[in-house]
Amino acid sequence: MSEMRRVTAICNGTAIDHIPSGHALQVLRMLRLDVGRSNPISMVMNVPSGKMGRKDVLKIEDRELNQEELDRLALIAPKASVAIIRNYHVAEKRTIELGTELINIVRCSFSNCITQNTREPLPHKLKIISAEPMEIRCSYCGKNQDINEIVDYII
Amino acid sequence: MGDLITMDDLTNEEILQVLDSARRLVPVAKGEVYLPLLQGKVLGNLFFENSTRTRMSFEAAMKRLGGEVLNLSSVGSSVAKGETLYDTMQMVDGYADIAVIRHPNQGAAQYSADAVEIPILNGGDGAGNHPTQTMLDLFTIREAHGSLEGLNVVMVGDLRYGRTTHSLSHALVRFGAKITLVSPDTLKMPDEIVSDLKNHGGEITETEEMSSSIDSADVIYMTRIQKERFPDEDEYMKVAGIYKLTEDDLSEAKAGMIVMHPLPRVNELHASVDSTKHAKYFQQAFNGVPTRMALLCRSLGIDIPEVVK
Numbered sequence: 001m002s003e004m005r006r007v008t009a010i011c012n013g014t015a016i017d018h019i020p021s022g023h024a025l026q027v028l029r030m031l032r033l034d035v036g037r038s039n040p041i042s043m044v045m046n047v048p049s050g051k052m053g054r055k056d057v058l059k060i061e062d063r064e065l066n067q068e069e070l071d072r073l074a075l076i077a078p079k080a081s082v083a084i085i086r087n088y089h090v091a092e093k094r095t096i097e098l099g100t101e102l103i104n105i106v107r108c109s110f111s112n113c114i115t116q117n118t119r120e121p122l123p124h125k126l127k128i129i130s131a132e133p134m135e136i137r138c139s140y141c142g143k144n145q146d147i148n149e150i151v152d153y154i155i
Numbered sequence: 156m157g158d159l160i161t162m163d164d165l166t167n168e169e170i171l172q173v174l175d176s177a178r179r180l181v182p183v184a185k186g187e188v189y190l191p192l193l194q195g196k197v198l199g200n201l202f203f204e205n206s207t208r209t210r211m212s213f214e215a216a217m218k219r220l221g222g223e224v225l226n227l228s229s230v231g232s233s234v235a236k237g238e239t240l241y242d243t244m245q246m247v248d249g250y251a252d253i254a255v256i257r258h259p260n261q262g263a264a265q266y267s268a269d270a271v272e273i274p275i276l277n278g279g280d281g282a283g284n285h286p287t288q289t290m291l292d293l294f295t296i297r298e299a300h301g302s303l304e305g306l307n308v309v310m311v312g313d314l315r316y317g318r319t320t321h322s323l324s325h326a327l328v329r330f331g332a333k334i335t336l337v338s339p340d341t342l343k344m345p346d347e348i349v350s351d352l353k354n355h356g357g358e359i360t361e362t363e364e365m366s367s368s369i370d371s372a373d374v375i376y377m378t379r380i381q382k383e384r385f386p387d388e389d390e391y392m393k394v395a396g397i398y399k400l401t402e403d404d405l406s407e408a409k410a411g412m413i414v415m416h417p418l419p420r421v422n423e424l425h426a427s428v429d430s431t432k433h434a435k436y437f438q439q440a441f442n443g444v445p446t447r448m449a450l451l452c453r454s455l456g457i458d459i460p461e462v463v464k
Binding site (some may be wrong): 090108110112113114115117118119120121122137138139140142143144 | 163239240241258259260261263264265266269270280281282283284346347
C-alpha cells in the first residue's frame, strides 16, 4: 500500500515528505506545531520509500509554512520535500536550505556559554560549519552542538 | 575590525606583522625608551575573573605607551548586583577607547564585541580562547627559534580546560607545527578542537605519556591542572601532580629546545628547570608587555615607527 493512501489528501495546507524515518515528532516540535495549535495534522511514520528506505510524512491542514519555519526544518530533515497545497493541488514546491547561520532559532546547549543568562539581550547565533555530516557551532562560545538533542534547545 | 576574539581574527601575515611590531617595542616595554603612541587613549581592563599577568601586562603596556587604564573587577561592582554583560559593556563603550575582557563564561568576548563599537580584546573566556596569550607565546617561540615554521611542539597538562593551549595549537598548525598533546584521558583536548587542527592539516598525536616526547621537541609547553575548573575535588585529586618536569628529564633534550608555561605553576614544572638554558617562562611573562603593546596599537589603528629609539 502506498503512503498516499494511508492519509487522505488535504484541501489546503502543507505536505512535508521525505522526513527521515522516526523524526516526524521532532519536526512537529521544531516547527512548534506540537502545542497550542488547532490545525489538523496527519502523520505517517516508517513507511517504505524508494529514496530513503523508510520515511515519515506530515500533512498540516490550513497552514502554509513560511521560510523561517522551513529553515528550522532544515536542521532535522534537510532533504525533506515541501509542497504547499491549495484546493487539493500542489500550488508551490518549496526548497529547504540550510543557511550559514541560525539566528534566534536554537540556543546553545553549553552550560557555561554566555548566552545561558536569559536576561542577556543579544540574539542566539549558531553557525553551520558543515551540512553533511551536520556540524553546528555556537557563534559566541564555539561549542559544537549535539544534533540529536538540538530539538530540545529550540527557541 | 580591531577585535581580537580568537586566532581566526588574524591571518598568518598579520600575526607576523604584530610580532615584528612587538620586537620593535621591547625597549619601550623595558622602560628604556618612552614612546607615548597611545597618549589620550583609555583602556578598559574588564576582569570578571581573577588574573595576574594578563591584567598587569595590559596595564603596563598601556601605561608605557602613554595611555590610561580603567580597571573593573566584578566584586562590589554592578556586575555583582546582577547587571547583564550587555549593559556593563554599554557603559564601557562610553568610558574607554578599547577594552580587554576576561570572563568566566565562554563566548563572553565575542558577545561583548557584538554589543559595542569599541575594539574588544579577549583576555580569556571560560575554557574558550586566550589569543593575546597565544600572541605572546608565538613571540617567545619566534624569538627563540627564529621562525614559527614546522616546529615540533609538545603541550602537556590540562588541555581540556586550558584555554591557552586551545588558541596556541590553532595558531601553530597554521605554521605547519607537529603537535603532541600530552594529558590524562579526562583532560584531553576537546574533540572539536582536535578535529579543527586536523582539518587545518595539523599533524596531531595524543598521548598520556610525557617522557618519550621530550627529546625530539623544539618547544615543551607545560600547563597547570586547574583546580578551580573541576566540578569536584575527587576528580581533581585523581589527576593532580600527574606530570612533573624536572631538570633530569631534559638531559637528552635538543640544545635549542625551550620550556614554556603560561604561569602560575604548581608542581608540574620543578624549580630545577629555572636555571637551565631551556627555561623561557619568565621571559614569556615579560613578552606579554611588548606583544600587548603591539596588539593595542593594531586595534586602535596606530602605526608603530620602524625604528624605536
